Amino acid sequence: MVRxxxxxxxxxxxxxxxxxxxxxxxxxxxxxxxxxxxxxxxxDDDLSEIAAGLKGCLxxxxxxxxxxxxxxxxxxxxxLKRISKGMGxxxxxxxxxxxxxxxxxxxxxxxxxxxTPARKKMATLPVGAKPVxxxxxxxxxxxxxxxxxxxxxxxGVPSEMKDIFLRSVESEIATKLGKLYxxxxxxxxxxxxxxxxxPMIESELRRHPGAYIKSHPRGVKEGKSRIxxxxxxxxxxxxxxxxSVVQVVREIKSKIESVxxxxxxxxxxxxxxxx
Amino acid sequence: MVRxxxxxxxxxxxxxxxxxxxxxxxxxxxxxxxxxxxxxxxxDDDLSEIAAGLKGCLxxxxxxxxxxxxxxxxxxxxxLKRISKGMGxxxxxxxxxxxxxxxxxxxxxxxxxxxTPARKKMATLPVGAKPVxxxxxxxxxxxxxxxxxxxxxxxGVPSEMKDIFLRSVESEIATKLGKLYxxxxxxxxxxxxxxxxxPMIESELRRHPGAYIKSHPRGVKEGKSRIxxxxxxxxxxxxxxxxSVVQVVREIKSKIESVxxxxxxxxxxxxxxxx
Numbered sequence: 054m055v056r057x058x059x060x061x062x063x064x065x066x067x068x069x070x071x072x073x074x075x076x077x078x079x080x081x082x083x084x085x086x087x088x089x090x091x092x093x094x095x096x097d098d099d100l101s102e103i104a105a106g107l108k109g110c111l112x113x114x115x116x117x118x119x120x121x122x123x124x125x126x127x128x129x130x131x132x133l134k135r136i137s138k139g140m141g142x143x144x145x146x147x148x149x150x151x152x153x154x155x156x157x158x159x160x161x162x163x164x165x166x167x168x169t170p171a172r173k174k175m176a177t178l179p180v181g182a183k184p185v186x187x188x189x190x191x192x193x194x195x196x197x198x199x200x201x202x203x204x205x206x207x208x209g210v211p212s213e214m215k216d217i218f219l220r221s222v223e224s225e226i227a228t229k230l231g232k233l234y235x236x237x238x239x240x241x242x243x244x245x246x247x248x249x250x251x252p253m254i255e256s257e258l259r260r261h262p263g264a265y266i267k268s269h270p271r272g273v274k275e276g277k278s279r280i281x282x283x284x285x286x287x288x289x290x291x292x293x294x295x296x297s298v299v300q301v302v303r304e305i306k307s308k309i310e311s312v313x314x315x316x317x318x319x320x321x322x323x324x325x326x327x328x
Numbered sequence: 329m330v331r332x333x334x335x336x337x338x339x340x341x342x343x344x345x346x347x348x349x350x351x352x353x354x355x356x357x358x359x360x361x362x363x364x365x366x367x368x369x370x371x372d373d374d375l376s377e378i379a380a381g382l383k384g385c386l387x388x389x390x391x392x393x394x395x396x397x398x399x400x401x402x403x404x405x406x407x408l409k410r411i412s413k414g415m416g417x418x419x420x421x422x423x424x425x426x427x428x429x430x431x432x433x434x435x436x437x438x439x440x441x442x443x444t445p446a447r448k449k450m451a452t453l454p455v456g457a458k459p460v461x462x463x464x465x466x467x468x469x470x471x472x473x474x475x476x477x478x479x480x481x482x483x484g485v486p487s488e489m490k491d492i493f494l495r496s497v498e499s500e501i502a503t504k505l506g507k508l509y510x511x512x513x514x515x516x517x518x519x520x521x522x523x524x525x526x527p528m529i530e531s532e533l534r535r536h537p538g539a540y541i542k543s544h545p546r547g548v549k550e551g552k553s554r555i556x557x558x559x560x561x562x563x564x565x566x567x568x569x570x571x572s573v574v575q576v577v578r579e580i581k582s583k584i585e586s587v588x589x590x591x592x593x594x595x596x597x598x599x600x601x602x603x
Contacts, residue, residue, distance in 0.1 A: 064542065067364045069355030069556065071544075073348055076370070079402035080344030087415070095351070095368035098542075102367070109384060126523040127543050128530045190545070191523070210545060246468065248401040251446035255403045267339065267373075268402050269346075270465070270485060283345065285575045 057083055057232050058115040060106050061095040062122035062132055063209055070100065074122050075214050082223060087233025087287045091115065098122075098129040104139055118202055119218070120291055122193045122209030126171040132206055133195060137179035140199060146307050150176035150184035151247055153193045185221045189213045234291040236298040240282045240305070244314035252300045253308045254282075257301050263288070264301055329507050331364055333390040335381050336370040337397035337407055350360055350396050350489050355507040358500060362508025362562040366390065373397075373404040379414055386475050392501055394493070397484030400468045401446035407481055408470060412454035415474060419489075425459035427449035428468045443574055460496045464488045469496065511573040513596045515557045515580070519589035522555055528558075528583045532576050538563070539576055 059079055065071040073095065080090045094109060095269050096102040110118040116131045125131030131253065137144045151168075156168045164171070175192040178184060185194035185205070190213040195206040205222050242250070247270045254266050265285040272279060284301045288294040306316050334354055340346040348370065351576070355365045369529045371377040378398065385393040398407030409536060412419045426443075429451050433441045450467040453459060460469035460480070461468040465488040470481040478499050517525070522545045529541050540560040547554060559576045581591050 064364065064540065065370065065558075066351070066546065067354040067355050067366070068359040069357075071348075075361065076341070077344040077347045080342050082344075084343040089339065089372070090370075091342070091372065092381070093342065093368075093370035095370075097364075097366065105388070113380070113546070125543075125545070126526040128526065128533055130541055145434075162387055166521075169523065169527070171523040174526075212547075241376070246441075248444065248446040248450070251401040251403065251449075252444070258403055265339065272487075279601070283340075290466045 055088055055117070056091045056113065056115045057088060057117045057119065057226060058110045058113070059090050060091045060096060060103075060110055060118055060120045062103055062106075062120065063095075063208075064097050064129070065219075066095050066122075067097055070143055075209070075211055078211070078215060079119060079121075079218070081262070082218070083226070085235065086223070086227050086230055087235045088230055094206045098131060100131055100135045100138070102133060103135040107136065107139065107199075108203075111202050114201050115262060116229060117222075119222065120204060120206040123291045124175065124195070124206055124208045126192070130174070133178060133182075134206070136182075136199070136206070137196070140181070141177055142180045142196075144177050145180050147176055147178040147182070147184055150178055150193050152236055153184055154191055157187070157191050177210065185217055187213055187217055188220070196221075198238060205256070219319060231289070233287050234294045235285060235287045236259050236291075236294040236321070237283065237285040237297050238302050240302065240307060240316050241283070241318040242280045242282055243277045243311060243313060243317050245309055246278045248310065250280060250282070253317065255306060257304060260304075261286075261297055261301055264297055266301060266305075330392070330501070331366045331388065331390045332358060332363060332392045333385045333388070334368045335378075335385055335393055335395045336368065336467060336484075337373060337378055337395065337449055338370075339372050339398075341370050342372055350486055352486065353486070353490060354394060354396075356492070356495070358501070359508065361498075361505055362510045363501075367378075373406060375406055375410050375413070377465075378407060378410040382414065383472075386477050389446060390477050391504060392497075393479045394497065395444065395479060395481040396489055399450070399481055399483045401449050401467070401472070405449075408431075408453060408457075408507055410476070411472070411481070415454055415456070415460050415472075417455045419452050420455050421448060422451055422453040422457070422459055425453055425468050426585050428461060429466055431464050438591065452535075460492055462488055462492055463495070464491045471496075480535055484517070506564070508564060509569045510560060510562045511561040511566075511569040511596070512514055513527070513559070513573050513577050513594060515559070515577065515591050517555045517557055517584060517589060517591050518552045518582055518595040520555065520587060521553045524587065525557070525584070528580060532579060534579070535579075536576055539552075539572055541576060 182197035194217040227322040269281040286294045286297040347386040351400040369381045419447035544556040561569045561572040
């Protein structure tokens with residue numbers, strides 16, 4: 054089991070200014086690879102909060118921690134400062150990072166931009182860390198190893214986070230995971246309460262111990278209780294994953310139909326939700 | 329300082345099926361009261377993950393922990409089971425909770441609904457816990473004290489979570505906070521890079537140590553870099569909060585105008601973001 058955690062840094066997430074769509078996006082990407090974000094920790098732009106959050110991830114022996122936010126030029130961007138302090142390793146101007154930043158400005162015909170302290174801050178990394186190319190924004194991502202955990206620090210701006218993740222993070226995680234197949238079917242059910250569905254799910258989980266079966270109540274409409282039911286299975290065998298999910302769905306269907314409820318739609322694509 | 333944390337429970341949040349809009353809503357409600365979610369921890373529907381998450385919140389000596397999710401009738405709803413285990417206190421059928429559930433069904437002309445084990449599960453609380461009325465759904469919320477921390481467990485369905493929070497949680501937190509005033513102004517700025525804005529923010533933060541000043545880059549449009557800048561201050565004095573924010577905004581405006589950038593809009597309402 055490969056453990057991937059996310060550490061989201063930024064007060065905007067804690068006062069509700071910003072919705073954490075980065076977490077959803079990362080969760081979906083990992084879901085398609087057969088895993089998930091094992092935990093998401095969201096902390097304030099504060100040295101001791103970042104330190105405690107990261108310590109938690111390392112203590113849980115995460116294989117990968119994706120730190121998102123706190124990489125920019127402003128004073129509240131303190132992720133790397135905190136990490137270097139925690140590592141007991143100095144922050145130093147990183148030549149490779151500096152040249153990535155110069156390249157970024159040059160590509161935008163901004164070669165005249167001066168390397169002010171705020172700009173140099175984005176190239177100042179803990180000793181031992183490697184910058185990771187950012188094709189969208191200025192601040193490079195950062196990759197480092199801490200106590201056996203691979204830590205990627207990515208900017209909080211979604212387009213930059215996604216770009217760096219897809220180019221330089223995802224394949225490393227996928228290699229560690231190995232090849233996994235995930236089959237997923239989501240049912241819309243009408244006419245049964247979640248409390249009546251519960252024992253059916255329980256018996257399916259006993260018969261198919263590796264399966265993921267989860268109900269999401271969607272209220273009552275025209276006197277009928279509506280539920281979305283997700284069934285998923287991850288396996289090294291594509292056939293095993295598909296067979297299990299199809300069987301669970303067939304069994305659940307037959308059980309709910311026997312009490313007068315019905316499956317009104319079925320879809321077997323990737324998991325979805327609000328975008 | 330009153331510390332409020334959120335512990336969100338549910339695999340749907342970790343695989344990206346569901347966007348954590350509950351966290352944003354809670355952050356905003358607390359923001360208006362002059363505080364914030366000090367930390368958001370999101371964990372899987374798994375006894376040991378819930379235990380570790382809750383232990384973290386208690387270890388950080390949160391005054392309040394709002395646990396969201398894992399209260400329903402299905403097997404993956406295991407928040408209370410985990411809490412009772414952690415407290416070393418048995419789970420027992422709670423008469424008050426049971427009568428709230430019966431009342432819920434009665435109000436919907438469903439008095440004939442049988443109290444199956446799945447339904448009784450929603451009324452089975454750790455000894456010492458109190459049920460909290462849920463006017464929208466079936467499962468009551470739960471209030472309990474753990475190691476000096478007040479823990480509220482709320483359902484993950486947003487309409488139910490919000491209803492219980494507004495009726496029974498918010499006022500208790502507000503009383504502990506005391507009367508606080510929060511002034512907030514958000515500026516849209518054009519024509520300056522975040523790296524050029526950074527030293528201006530830094531000098532403002534030195535002059536106004538209690539202030540919150542944070543820039544959010546919004547890309548480049550028609551050759552102009554665009555930034556949203558939030559300025560906020562919380563104080564026991566309404567006047568002090570307002571005066572500080574207005575002064576910071578005036579100073580920042582004058583600084584950015586001196587380098588040819590401009591404030592293109594200003595708004596002083598509650599913080600906003602995606603809903």
